[in-house]
Amino acid sequence: MDRTRETADWLPEIAEAGLSGDLSRLQLVLLSAVRSLRKDAPKVSARLGDLLAQYTTGANPLRWQGESSPPPPTESEEGMSLVRLVRTSGATSPVLAPATRDVVDQFISERREGSSLMKEGFTPPCSLLLTGAPGTGKTMLARWLASELGLPLVVQDLSTSISSLLGKTGFNLRRTLDYARSHPCVLLLDEFDAIAKRRDDATELGELKRIVNVLLKELEEWPLQSVLVAATNHPELLDPAINRRFDLVLNLGTPGDAERAAILANAAGRFAGELPRSVLDACSLFLAGRSGSDIVRIIQSAIRRHLSRKTSLVEAVVHEAIGASGGDSDKRALGALIRAMHKASDGELTVREIASMVGKSASTVQHHLKKKDVANG
Numbered sequence: 386m387d388r389t390r391e392t393a394d395w396l397p398e399i400a401e402a403g404l405s406g407d408l409s410r411l412q413l414v415l416l417s418a419v420r421s422l423r424k425d426a427p428k429v430s431a432r433l434g435d436l437l438a439q440y441t442t443g444a445n446p447l448r449w450q451g452e453s454s455p456p457p458p459t460e461s462e463e464g465m466s467l468v469r470l471v472r473t474s475g476a477t478s479p480v481l482a483p484a485t486r487d488v489v490d491q492f493i494s495e496r497r498e499g500s501s502l503m504k505e506g507f508t509p510p511c512s513l514l515l516t517g518a519p520g521t522g523k524t525m526l527a528r529w530l531a532s533e534l535g536l537p538l539v540v541q542d543l544s545t546s547i548s549s550l551l552g553k554t555g556f557n558l559r560r561t562l563d564y565a566r567s568h569p570c571v572l573l574l575d576e577f578d579a580i581a582k583r584r585d586d587a588t589e590l591g592e593l594k595r596i597v598n599v600l601l602k603e604l605e606e607w608p609l610q611s612v613l614v615a616a617t618n619h620p621e622l623l624d625p626a627i628n629r630r631f632d633l634v635l636n637l638g639t640p641g642d643a644e645r646a647a648i649l650a651n652a653a654g655r656f657a658g659e660l661p662r663s664v665l666d667a668c669s670l671f672l673a674g675r676s677g678s679d680i681v682r683i684i685q686s687a688i689r690r691h692l693s694r695k696t697s698l699v700e701a702v703v704h705e706a707i708g709a710s711g712g713d714s715d716k717r718a719l720g721a722l723i724r725a726m727h728k729a730s731d732g733e734l735t736v737r738e739i740a741s742m743v744g745k746s747a748s749t750v751q752h753h754l755k756k757k758d759v760a761n762g
């Protein structure tokens with residue numbers, strides 16, 4: 386079903402906003418029209434975008450902080466709020482692989498340069514689908530995006546949005562989307578697949594279909610001033626049509642060697658100075674396949690161990706990293722770790738001490754230390 390509206394279909398809405406003198410409503414309608422007409426009437430869309438950019442003097446229309454936010458939507462039974470407003474101050478970016486980082490930076494630049502893009506007849510991206518295993522930084526990234534764009538972060542509250550009544554979840558979703566459309570914000574539909582989770586598989590799929598349909602319709606006419614971010618661990622459950630409607634689909638995979646070491650260093654915070662880079666690099670080899678959130682948890686328990694047991698931080702981190710790898714360390718990782726510890730301690734750690742820290746025999750440690758030159762050469 387194609388819901389794209391034709392040029393003439395926009396006229397009544399534009400006329401109403403214009404004649405009633407509601408300038409911000411008019412801007413909103415025009416922004417939606419620019420977007421909706423982009424494919425089928427590119428010239429009209431470009432001209433409207435040009436006019437908008439020309440008359441929205443000063444403030445970037447994608448950021449304008451007009452009237453204060455309207456009251457959040459509530460569900461109809463008990464009047465509970467369907468969304469949460471999440472603080473964005475102090476948000477930090479997740480550590481991302483360089484190619485992913487580049488895509489995210491591009492998204493942010495295009496949003497920031499929204500006015501200049503519109504002047505040239507291009508529309509900035511408004512919707513983003515984040516996929517990836519649990520704990521790979523999807524929620525963290527949405528929060529950071531909102532803070533970078535200077536927009537409030539509105540997060541759909543799953544506990545109030547999910548209803549056991551047939552069709553009600555979709556209705557709640559529509560109200561949440563309407564709210565996000567009514568003023569500039571980043572709307573996060575977190576754990577998007579979960580809003581259709583049901584005990585009975587057949588209804589679950591039926592409801593998911595209904596909800597995806599609601600979203601498909603809304604994405605067509607999503608206004609440029611707000612950003613819609615949906616996140617899911619299960620992209621395979623979503624209708625393939627949905628991927629095409631998002632301006633950008635980004636998979637946050639589990640972090641690679643370098644990213645894991647960077648997450649370890651970041652998460653160590655003020656303790657990072659006590660952890661030589663070579664040790665972090667070696668420890669990260671033990672954590673292959675682990676998510677960012679696993680790694681943060683590992684370093685935090687290492688710090689607690691360090692503080693409560695008065696062990697050195699290097700020893701605590703090595704202990705946790707080896708423990709997390711389940712003992713089946715590969716030889717390359719073990720060798721790198723032993724050499725890193727030896728080097729970092731400036732020869733102060735004895736073979737026996739290193740052996741006890743890594744849980745191996747002294748002869749194994751000796752064997753790996755001898756390979757030093759080969760490994761480095």
Ligand SMILES: Nc1ncnc2c1ncn2[C@@H]1O[C@H](COP(=O)(O)OP(=O)(O)OP(=O)(O)O)[C@@H](O)[C@H]1O
Nearest residue numbers: 479480518519520521522523524525648677678681
């Ligand atoms: N790439 C990363 N860089 C730095 N920290 C990370 C990264 N990924 C996860 N983390 C850490 O893990 C925590 C949880 O991550 P987050 O909630 O963003 O994951 P998620 O992908 O949304 O997971 P879920 O699918 O379970 O909702 C973050 O607050 C952060 O401390």
Ligand SMILES: [Mg+2]
Nearest residue numbers: 523524575576
């Ligand atoms: Mg999340």
